[in-house]
Amino acid sequence: MTKHMVAGVVLAMGLLMTSMATASESSQVAVPERMEQTNQIAKTEADSKEATIATGVELTDSQQRMLEKYYQILPELKKLTLQFVGNSETDSIWIWHFYQELPPGSSGIDAASARLTFAANSDELCTFDMSIPEWATEKLPSQELAKQQAAQFIKRVLGDKADLYQMNEQLGYSGSSSSDSEGKEIRWSARTISFDYLVNGIPFLNQALRVDVDAAGHITGYYRQKMDNLDTGVFPDPAKAISQQEATDIFNQMIQMKLNYIQCQPLQFGMRGESRETRPVLMYAPVHASSIDALSGEPIQEMGNLASQSERVQLIGAGKQLLAQTKEEAAKVLVEEFKMDMGTMAFNHIHEHKDTFQGATKYKDFSWSTANEPEDGNNIKYVHLQTVADSGEVLRLSVQDHSKAVKEERVSKELIRQRALQFIQRYLAAGSTEMDLVSYDFDTIAWFDPKRKNKEELPEPVSHFSFYPLYQGIPVSDGGYFVSINNLTGEVVGYAKGGLDPSVRLPDKQGIVTAEVAKAEYLKTHPLALTYFWPEWLGQRAPAPYLVYMPKPQAGVTYIDALTGQSVVIGYGDSD
Incomplete structure (x- = not known):
């Protein structure tokens, strides 16, 4: 049995963009009597069944009380x-596994299961997920039902501590599927409700809760993000912050709005493998929308550690195609085109599947890893290659190579850039073309001390390059080619094929609104909100948290239509 997970677009953005509700918009949700009655009925039915503990599982008195x-x-x-009940010494958590006993000969896909983790030596729930085949559905609950059930669950888990959290008005969704060797598949969907931890009445990004609720109101998942040893006394005083209007004036000078085409913008998002209607759009999107230090009014650059720059480049494509139908052909592509040594690699598997949001096309994922994997887990290399199942066209490559992480010398930035340009031109359509090149590299973080980490723990230094085709001089965002280069070796460790779809007619740019109009619309729909944020990377924390003004996202994914100047909200399937 194989289980696959997919998170909604909003959650894919991370908690950084989902924890924006302000204290003045606190959402206190009452639980209706009818829902209490429904839960009581389910509880009574479950109480009639004697709980079962597998032979060999022994519980302490405190664990029995937790159960x-x-x-x-x-x-x-x-x-x-x-x-199973066990502990993870590295994460200081207890892990509990629950499974359904099935008759002999049954398929494992029909078994219900659950997994709970707790903070060591306490009953504080860290994570929870439950998969019950009878609950499988691709429908989503109403927003009201999801919020009510999530609020009730948080109250029962945390007790009075639930009052330290505030419901975030932005919603997400999650989904999973389980399949067996016979081709049977079960899919689950859930709406995700987030709760922000409040410090001085202000949301704190580093500490939040997420609860998954299915269409029937069942709680199917829970995730706690928590910063240990939190001293709220070191948080900046919000009384010393500049006003929201002052921050907005600064942000207005700082933000830029960039035109982008999207060939296939979904009208709404669906679950795994589900086709959705799309349309081509010309949109404005903000760039350099950093947060603002609420005390000094200066921009904060530590919300992430990737620096980017954009330029126009003239390239000459060779029109070469990458094709692989079998694992042997895939390995040949890796050796001849990506210059990889596959002699030390062992083939793992081929996984055939549909696309997460557009389900019409089937894909094959080929996977390799280092043969005779070291016991300590170091010096391992993983290679993944994705193709279109029918044609064999290679779409993506990703490489994780921990064996080179201890090297000191690096290839120069200019040589890395040239390597990316030379590589991508082989696979562009034949002929001369102008593209928008956006390059990304890791910025130095002033407070991070690499000497405090083992070299094996540091991430691979990789530079990323995005090559966007142009239409009427404007980048087409979902037509981009992507190349990643290892800074230690100069090898290509990431690739994604792009290109324009000739069947898509992109809108004409004539008659679009100005960037200033788009900026005004963005600021109207994303007002700045006070938020606490404490930068943390690889286990190291900045000296102190920030109090920042950040744009507050809308409920759902939004963009600004360049032809109308109005915001467009993209919802989810079965959304209300």
């Missing part, structure tokens, strides 16, 4: 067998 508590909160657990 009884979560049998009350999640009565469906009593229908499953507690199969």
Whole structure:
């Protein structure tokens, strides 16, 4: 049995963009009596079944009390067998696994399961996910139902501590699927509700909760993001912050709006493998929309550590195609085109699947890893190649190579850039073409000390290059080619094929609104909100948290239509 997970677009953006509700917009959600009655019925039915613990699983008195508590909160657990209780020394958590006992000969895909993790030596729930085949659906709950059930769950898990959190008005969704060797597949969908931790009445980005609720109101997932040893006394005083209007004036001078074409913009997002209607659009999107230090009014650049720059380049494509139908052909492409040594690699598997959002096309994923994998987990290399199943056209390559992470010398930035340009021109359509090149490199983080980390723990230094085709002089964002170069070796470790779809007719740029009009619309729909943020990277934390003004996102993914100057909100399938 294979299980696949997919997160919604909003959640894919991370908690950075999902924790924006301000204290003045606190959302206190009452739980209707009818929902209490529904939950009581489910609880009574589960209570009639005696809970089962597998032979060999021994619980301490405190663990037994924890089990009884979560049998009350999640009565469906009593229908499953507690199969495993163990601890993770590296993460300081307890792990509990529950499974459903099936008759002999049954398919594993039909078994319900659940996994809970707790902070060591406490009953504080860290994560939870549950997959019950009878609950499978691709429908989403109404916003009202999802919010009510999530709020009730948080209250039951945290008790009075739930008052330290505030519901975020922005919604996301999650989905998963399970399949077996016979081709049977089960899919689940859920709406995700986020809760922000409040410090001085202001959301703190580094500490939040997420709750997944399915169409029937079942709680199917929970995730806690928490910063240990939090001293709220070191947080900046919001009384010393500049006004929102002052911050908005600064932000207005700083932000830029960039035109982009999208060939296939979904009208709404769907779940895994589900086709959705799309249309071509010309949009404005903000660039350099950094946050603003609420005390000094200066821009903050530590919300991420990637620096980017854009330029126009003239390239000459050779029109070469990359094709691979079998694992042997895929390995040949890696050796001849990507110059990889596959002699030390062992083939793992081929996984055939549909695209996450546009389900018409099938794809093959080929996977390799270092043969005779070292016991310590170091010096391992992973290679993944994706193709179109029918044609064999190579679409993507990704390489993780931890064996080179200890090298000191680096290839110069200019040689890396030239390597990316030379590589991509082989696979562009034949002829001369102008493209928009955006290059990304890791910025130095002033407070991060690499000497405090083992070299094996540091990420591979990689430079990324995006090559966007142009239409009427404007980049086409979903037509980009992507190349990643390892800064230590100069090798290509990432590739994604792009290009324009000749069947798509892009809008004419004549009659578009100005960038200033688009900027005004963006600021109207994304007002600045006070937020606390404490930069953290690879286990190291900045000396102190920031109090910042950040744009508040709308509920859903939005863009500004360049022809109308109005915001467009992209919802989810079965959204209300």
